[in-house]
Each structure stands twice: as structure tokens, then as C-alpha cells.
Amino acid sequence: MALWGMVIDLDRCTGCQACVMACKAENNIPAVGMKEAHKERVISWMQVLTETGEDQHGAKMRFIPRPCLQCDDPPCTKVCPVYATYRNPEGIVAQIYARCIGCRFCMAACPYNAKYFNWHTYQKEAPGQNPDVSLREKGVVEKCTFCHHRLQRARERASAEKREFDPAEYVPACAEACPAQAIVFGDLSDPASEVAKLAHSPRAFRLLEELGTKPKVFYLTEGEAGG
Amino acid sequence: MADAGDPHEEILLAPIERTGPGFYWAVALLGVLIAWGAVAYWAQFTSGLGVTGLHQPVGWGFYVTNFVFFIGISHAGTLISAILRLSKAEWRRPITRMAEVITCMVIFIGAGQILVDLGRPDRIMNVIRHGRYQSPLLWDATSISAYLTASLTYLYLPMIPDIAILRDRLGKRKLLYSVLALGWTGTEHQQRVLNRAIAVMAVLVIPIAVSVHSVVSFVFSMTLQPSWHSTIFGPYFVVGAIFSGIAGLIVTMIIFRRAYRLHYYLKPIHFRYLGQLLLIMALLWFYFTFAEYLTGYYGAEPEELKVFWAKFSGPFWPFFWTMVLCNFAIPLLCLVNLKRHTVGKVLVASLSVLLGMWLERFIIVVPTLSLPRLPFPEGIYWPTWVEWGETAGSFGLFALFYLLFTKFFPIVSIWEIREGREMALREVEERIASYLPGGAEGES
Numbered sequence: 001m002a003l004w005g006m007v008i009d010l011d012r013c014t015g016c017q018a019c020v021m022a023c024k025a026e027n028n029i030p031a032v033g034m035k036e037a038h039k040e041r042v043i044s045w046m047q048v049l050t051e052t053g054e055d056q057h058g059a060k061m062r063f064i065p066r067p068c069l070q071c072d073d074p075p076c077t078k079v080c081p082v083y084a085t086y087r088n089p090e091g092i093v094a095q096i097y098a099r100c101i102g103c104r105f106c107m108a109a110c111p112y113n114a115k116y117f118n119w120h121t122y123q124k125e126a127p128g129q130n131p132d133v134s135l136r137e138k139g140v141v142e143k144c145t146f147c148h149h150r151l152q153r154a155r156e157r158a159s160a161e162k163r164e165f166d167p168a169e170y171v172p173a174c175a176e177a178c179p180a181q182a183i184v185f186g187d188l189s190d191p192a193s194e195v196a197k198l199a200h201s202p203r204a205f206r207l208l209e210e211l212g213t214k215p216k217v218f219y220l221t222e223g224e225a226g227g
Numbered sequence: 228m229a230d231a232g233d234p235h236e237e238i239l240l241a242p243i244e245r246t247g248p249g250f251y252w253a254v255a256l257l258g259v260l261i262a263w264g265a266v267a268y269w270a271q272f273t274s275g276l277g278v279t280g281l282h283q284p285v286g287w288g289f290y291v292t293n294f295v296f297f298i299g300i301s302h303a304g305t306l307i308s309a310i311l312r313l314s315k316a317e318w319r320r321p322i323t324r325m326a327e328v329i330t331c332m333v334i335f336i337g338a339g340q341i342l343v344d345l346g347r348p349d350r351i352m353n354v355i356r357h358g359r360y361q362s363p364l365l366w367d368a369t370s371i372s373a374y375l376t377a378s379l380t381y382l383y384l385p386m387i388p389d390i391a392i393l394r395d396r397l398g399k400r401k402l403l404y405s406v407l408a409l410g411w412t413g414t415e416h417q418q419r420v421l422n423r424a425i426a427v428m429a430v431l432v433i434p435i436a437v438s439v440h441s442v443v444s445f446v447f448s449m450t451l452q453p454s455w456h457s458t459i460f461g462p463y464f465v466v467g468a469i470f471s472g473i474a475g476l477i478v479t480m481i482i483f484r485r486a487y488r489l490h491y492y493l494k495p496i497h498f499r500y501l502g503q504l505l506l507i508m509a510l511l512w513f514y515f516t517f518a519e520y521l522t523g524y525y526g527a528e529p530e531e532l533k534v535f536w537a538k539f540s541g542p543f544w545p546f547f548w549t550m551v552l553c554n555f556a557i558p559l560l561c562l563v564n565l566k567r568h569t570v571g572k573v574l575v576a577s578l579s580v581l582l583g584m585w586l587e588r589f590i591i592v593v594p595t596l597s598l599p600r601l602p603f604p605e606g607i608y609w610p611t612w613v614e615w616g617e618t619a620g621s622f623g624l625f626a627l628f629y630l631l632f633t634k635f636f637p638i639v640s641i642w643e644i645r646e647g648r649e650m651a652l653r654e655v656e657e658r659i660a661s662y663l664p665g666g667a668e669g670e671s
């Protein structure tokens with residue numbers, strides 16, 4: 001069984017937000033409008049966090065792209081009262097919009113703030129939307145699923161063409177769009193895969209690792225040269 | 228049984244027999260509050276939770292605060308009454324019913340907060356259809372339902388002899404009272420059975436009540452979040468619940484003492500005793516709060532400290548320090564000396580505790596959420612008219628339920644007072660004699 005994971009090289013990330021936009025387009029993420037944005041209600045499954053740190057030569061910006069970290073021990077799924085969010089066998093944390101009762105317990109439990117709530121009906125059926133991604137109604141929580149529909153599509157294509165499914169055929173929109181190729185995606189359970197190798201590199205670390213959530217998104221520290 | 232044992236009993240039946248203009252004024256006022264709540268809820272139901280001030284990351288605000296607060300108040304009744312009954316505190320007789328009614332009414336309101344908080348209230352049945360027992364919310368649902376059932380039973384049982392009195396004495400609602408009285412005639416056998424049942428329920432209700440508020444605290448403490456993930460939360464919430472519960476009971480007693488002229492039944496001594504209980508709870512509350520914050524501070528885990536300082540000197544300081552003032556300083560000042568102006572002082576202390584405990588719940592829910600660990604923009608939460616309306620409506624609904632109850636049933640247990648007058652005096656004397664060395668041998 002595959003274990004899908006991601007490695008993000010912070011040294012390469014320029015904070016250009018291409019991943020954010022690609023994710024929004026791919027997953028029909030609604031633009032909430034100015035007024036709602038001012039109320040801190042922007043929905044952004046992939047979000048580039050910025051941190052200003054100090055180095056020897058003064059202030060320095062640091063960019064941390066943050067999708068859902070697809071924790072292997074996810075605090076968010078533990079608390080859901082109705083199985084609306086769960087970790088599937090391949091390690092992707094899924095969200096069933098049609099079942100979620102909107103209690104927002106999972107949001108309160110996720111230490112990475114990776115879940116988003118539909119405060120109003122933001123998303124409407126519109127031309128040009130991705131038909132593979134379901135519509136979210138008001139009152140439910142939504143989140144990144146590593147573009148799970150792409151995996152399904154890749155599998156279907158492989159089976160239609162009567163051949164083995166190749167993990168390389170499955171890449172989430174953000175990884176595909178990154179101009180700096182900072183995002184590497186693949187099967188962590190396959191030691192030969194690039195993502196597994198990078199995840200074991202000495203530069204690799206995970207966000208808030210001390211919490212024991214076992215995220216499947218790894219980061220590579222910025223190089224010693226100081227970007 | 229039907230003969231009036233005491234001319235003063237008329238006072239207890241008066242609100243049921245006659246309805247004055249005061250009642251209609253009160254209902255009208257509460258109606259306004261409830262209407263506000265209804266409009267607010269309708270606005271929220273049709274256009275989504277976006278009409279509230281909630282946002283990312285503060286996904287829980289007033290509603291969850293109200294939920295914890297109301298469920299806390301519910302501990303006034305059943306729990307306190309059970310403890311007083313079991314410890315044979317004779318002064319309890321005029322207040323147990325009032326207390327128990329609070330519980331039954333407020334649980335509905337408290338549980339309703341969760342419904343109001345849901346983004347998809349239409350899917351509430353999913354909790355039963357797809358219920359997942361690993362989630363603390365399901366533990367909540369279970370123990371609150373158990374508490375409601377037990378409390379309703381515990382309220383109803385001691386009402387049976389009183390309902391029989393109403394059936395025999397009152398001209399109206401014969402059918403209702405006859406059905407509810409279950410054929411009570413007051414035979415010795417019936418009385419024995421009833422007393423046994425009340426005693427069993429009193430014992431049963433205490434662990435359930437403790438479980439309810441522990442489980443409410445687990446909603447927070449089972450998560451990894453700073454200043455929620457704490458083992459003290461269970462007992463802390465229970466203490467807080469009893470604390471606010473007593474305050475709620477005192478305020479209710481004072482209101483009805485005034486409105487229904489119950490001075491003959493509710494004497495300063497009752498308020499003095501309850502005031503002393505409240506004082507003890509204030510000290511306990513302070514001890515728990517101190518222990519909780521000192522541990523966080525001394526451990527100095529950076530995430531924990533962020534929330535700690537946000538409460539002490541950051542954006543939440545006005546709430547935090549008002550809470551300390553209301554839950555500790557004011558009650559202490561009012562309650563240490565209750566010799567004079569008892570009722571007034573106890574009332575001030577109780578109102579202050581009610582406000583303080585609401586703030587305590589708020590200060591638990593919101594700061595933790597508003598300080599995410601990763602570098603997100605930090606947002607404070609401002610409620611909108613919708614949340615104020617829902618809150619006002621909830622209080623209004625609770626008061627209205629309570630008021631209506633008093634129009635159907637006596638708010639002070641008539642038979643228990645009679646029993647106190649006829650039997651307890653002798654019993655207490657015997658009991659005290661049995662405590663004393665060399666005294667008559669009690670049941671060993």
C-alpha cells in the first residue's frame with residue numbers, strides 16, 4: 001500500500017504563491033470576497049506562511065508552504081463525532097462534505113490550522129470548474145486531500161489502458177505548478193522513490209514534530225548559505 | 228391529606244391559582260429577548276454561520292462558551308439538592324425543588340447551544356446515525372442525556388405528593404394533575420416507596436453530574452492545544468460548575484422570594500448557608516485556577532506561555548482580570564461576614580460569580596484558538612448582534628420555562644415542609660442524641 005507524502009524544499013521556495021493559485025483552481029476553492037477576507041475567512045488549502053527571522057545580516061523572510069500535513073496520527077480525525085473526516089488506507093486524510101455537521105471540532109484540534117470552514121455558501125456551480133471535485137455547501141469543513149481525485153483519475157486511466165498504475169502519474173496540483181520545483185511528491189513507503197530519499201535527508205524536518213502527529217509533509221531546511 | 232396543614236401554604240399555591248399583571252409583564256419582556264434570539268437564529272440558519280463574528284482560527288466563540296456555562300449552571304440543581312438530601316441538611320427543604328427545576332430547564336438550553344453552533348444543524352441526526360464514540364462530543368451527548376433523564380426523574384418523584392395536593396385542592400387542570408399524581412393517596416406504603424426511590428436517585432445523580440462536566444471539559448483537554456491539554460480540566464470544570472450553579476440558584480431564589488412573597492419560607496439563614504457554600508467554592512475555584520496557571524507558567528513551554536501572557540497582559544487581560552475580580556475578590560468581600568444584610572450581600576456575590584464564570588468559560592475557549600502555533604495572522608474575536616441575540620434569547624427561554632413551571636407546580640415542596648414540621652424535628656433530636664457520647668444508641 002502506498003503512503004503518499006510530500007517534501008518541500010524551503011531553500012527553493014520563493015514564496016511566489018503559484019502552488020496556492022494552482023490549488024485554488026484545481027479544487028474549485030471559492031474566492032470569498034473582500035468583506036469576508038477582512039474577517040479572516042479566506043479559504044486556502046495550501047497557504048504560504050511567512051516568518052521573519054534574523055540571520056547574520058539582518059531580517060530575513062522565510063516562506064513555509066503549508067498544505068494539510070496528512071498526519072499519520074491526525075488529531076483532527078480523532079475528535080470528529082460522525083466519521084466525516086478520516087485517514088484512508090493510503091494515508092490521505094479525507095473529508096466527507098455530505099456528512100460533516102460543521103461542529104468545527106476538527107478545526108479546533110488541528111495544530112496546523114489546515115482546515116477551513118464554509119461560513120457562507122461561497123462556492124457555486126460555475127463554468128470552468130473542475131468536475132472531479134465536489135461542491136461544498138455552507139456549514140461544512142473542507143481541506144487539502146493531496147488532490148485525491150487525481151489519484152483516482154490516474155488509477156482509472158491505468159486500468160482502462162490495462163496496465164499497472166505508476167505512482168509517478170499522480171502529482172497534486174501544487175507540486176505540478178511549483179516553478180522552483182520545491183515540492184516533491186510521491187510514495188513514502190517506497191524507499192527508492194525520490195520523496196522517501198529526501199524525507200530521510202539530514203535537512204529534513206517536520207512541522208511541530210514534537211506533537212507526535214507524524215505529518216507526511218516534510219520540509220528541507222534552508223541551506224547554510226542563507227538563501 | 229387534602230386539608231391545609233398550614234395557612235401559609237396558600238402562598239405556595241397562589242401563583243398556580245391566580246395570575247397577576249406581573250406575570251404578563253415578565254412574559255412580555257422575556258418574549259422580546261426570545262424574539263431577538265429567534266430572529267438572530269433565523270438569520271444564521273438561512274445565510275450560514277458567517278453572520279457571526281467567528282472566523283479562522285477562532286472557530287468557537289459565544290456559543291461554545293454558553294454551552295459550557297449553561298451546562299455548568301445545571302449543576303445547581305440536582306447535584307446540590309442530592310448532596311443536601313443525602314447529608315440530611317434540614318434547611319434544604321424549601322430550596323430543593325427550585326434547584327432541581329433549574330437543572331432540568333437549563334440542560335435543554337445548554338444542549339441547544341451545540342445545535343446553534345453547528346454549521347449544519349439539519350444534519351444533527353448524523354450524530355446518532357454515524358456516531359463515533361471515540362469523539363468527546365459523543366461522550367458529551369451521552370452523559371448529558373443521562374443527566375437529563377436522571378434529573379427529570381429526580382425532579383418528578385418528590386413532586387408526586389404535591390401534585391396530589393393540587394389534584395385535590397385545585398379546580399383547574401384536573402386531568403393533568405390526576406395523571407401526573409399516579410394515584411397518590413399518601414399511604415404509608417406509598418411513602419416508603421417514594422422515599423426509597425428519592426434516596427436511590429439522589430445517590431445515582433451525583434456521579435452522573437460529575438461525569439457531565441468532566442466530559443464537557445474533555446472536549447477541550449483531549450486536544451493537543453496549549454492551555455487546554457490539561458489533566459486538571461475535569462475537576463476544574465466540575466468545581467466551576469458547582470460554583471456557578473450555586474450562584475444561579477441563589478439568584479433564582481431571591482427573584483422568586485420577591486415575586487411570590489416567599490419570605491416565610493426562604494429565610495436569611497438559607498442565604499447565609501448558601502453564601503457560605505459559595506464562599507467555599509470561591510476559594511476552591513481560586514485554588515484550581517492558581518494551580519492550573521502556575522503549572523503552565525513554571526513549565527514555561529513556549530506555546531503555553533503565549534496563551535498565558537495573552538490572558539495576563541495581552542489582548543485578553545480585561546476579561547481575565549474581571550474574571551478574577553468577579554470570581555474571587557468580590558465574593559470574598561461580600562461573603563466573609565454574613566451577619567448583616569445577608570440577602571443583599573449574597574445576591575451581589577452571586578451575580579458577580581455568574582458573570583465571572585461566564586468569563587472564565589470564554590477565557591478558556593477563545594485565547595487558545597486565537598493563538599495558532601504556526602505563524603498565522605492572529606485574530607481576536609468580536610461577536611456580532613447574532614451571537615448577542617442568541618445569548619439573550621437563551622437566557623430568556625430559560626427564564627420563561629422556569630416561570631411557566633411555577634404556574635403549574637409549587638416551587639417549594641409542600642409535603643417536604645410538612646414532613647419537616649411533623650417528623651424531622653423529632654428525628655433530628657434523636658439523631659443528635661445518637662451522635663453524642665453516651666447518648667442513646669442510634670442505628671449502628
Ligand code: SF4
Binds near residue numbers: 077
Ligand atoms: S494537518 Fe491538520 S487537518 Fe491535516 S491531517 Fe493533520 S491534523 Fe488533520
Ligand code: SF4
Binds near residue numbers: 099101105106107141
Ligand atoms: S466539522 Fe465536520 S469533519 Fe470536523 S469534526 Fe465536525 S463533523 Fe467532523
